[in-house]
Amino acid sequence: IFDNTTGEELWGRFDPAGLSHDKSRLLAHPMEIGKNLDELRNRTSDRNLLNAAEIRLAGFNFQLPGYSRLIKVLEKIGYRREHGENTLKSIYEFHYDWRRDLVENAKRLHRFILDTRRELEEASLKNNSQHRREIQFDIVGHSMGGLISRYCLMFGDDDLPEDGSLPTPHWRTSQYVDKLFVVGTPNAGYLDTLVEMTN
Numbered sequence: 139i140f141d142n143t144t145g146e147e148l149w150g151r152f153d154p155a156g157l158s159h160d161k162s163r164l165l166a167h168p169m170e171i172g173k174n175l176d177e178l179r180n181r182t183s184d185r186n187l188l189n190a191a192e193i194r195l196a197g198f199n200f201q202l203p204g205y206s207r208l209i210k211v212l213e214k215i216g217y218r219r220e221h222g223e224n225t226l227k228s229i230y231e232f233h234y235d236w237r238r239d240l241v242e243n244a245k246r247l248h249r250f251i252l253d254t255r256r257e258l259e260e261a262s263l264k265n266n267s268q269h270r271r272e273i274q275f276d277i278v279g280h281s282m283g284g285l286i287s288r289y290c291l292m293f294g295d296d297d298l299p300e301d302g303s304l305p306t307p308h309w310r311t312s313q314y315v316d317k318l319f320v321v322g323t324p325n326a327g328y329l330d331t332l333v334e335m336t337n
Contacts, residue, residue, distance in 0.1 A: 167237040184235040244289040274316040284323025
């Protein structure tokens, strides 16, 4: 999470003193009685994946790997982060603001899948105009990312019904996905969140 005014990273830098009051306010999600979550914004945004956490402790500065380690493993087994000559990029990173609504992020993932698929189809046609490739994705979703991915596959960019009922699964987005791997995803819920929020 970044402060768009200063360009400073708020999430991913940790020290024993914690965040100042002003920075904590920026990291907190704005709230206002009578407004829906999608109407509430502040000057922060998600800019990229948390590649590493910067830790300052007892005069020592060090980094702990974040998603950069996963990316390196994928590259070692043949996935590519960049387009090459006659090869297409095969790692696409989808980052999201974990403070935002799960459905809002699932809608963004739906759009990301469609846009990336179109980009790959166009690049594939340029490389080989005779053959149109069927593009499907493998998704690795960590923690809340697994919940976002699952919602996206089941309901696409559908919102939750206003009457509080569950939406009807149609699985249309799943036609663009071959495999979904969920890692550390609380599929049965996570009651500790209630304790963390209240204490």
